[in-house]
Amino acid sequence: MQEYKMKETKALERIVCNGCGRIIAVKHGMPMEGVLRVRQVWQYMSGKDGQIDSFDLCEECYDRMTKQFQIPPATTDAVELL
Numbered sequence: 210m211q212e213y214k215m216k217e218t219k220a221l222e223r224i225v226c227n228g229c230g231r232i233i234a235v236k237h238g239m240p241m242e243g244v245l246r247v248r249q250v251w252q253y254m255s256g257k258d259g260q261i262d263s264f265d266l267c268e269e270c271y272d273r274m275t276k277q278f279q280i281p282p283a284t285t286d287a288v289e290l291l
């Protein structure tokens with residue numbers, strides 16, 4: 210005998226770039242292109258104490274944002290774990 214219970218699951222369906230509003234496709238919970246996910250918990254010493262901000266940027270918006278930096282982001286190669 211098999212018994213089943215209805216279960217509600219939360220699955221990532223799509224990502225919307227906060228920079229340009231473009232929809233980034235997601236398959237099996239994985240974005241189909243590069244996405245920067247930011248989640249910032251503002252601490253006591255900031256003017257936003259206790260506030261949590263989050264946003265997503267597509268790769269184009271990421272490139273546009275980082276080109277405005279006075280100092281470019283540090284870049285290293287990710288080590289692939291086997």
Ligand SMILES: [Zn+2]
Nearest residue numbers: 226229267270
């Ligand atoms: Zn974008």
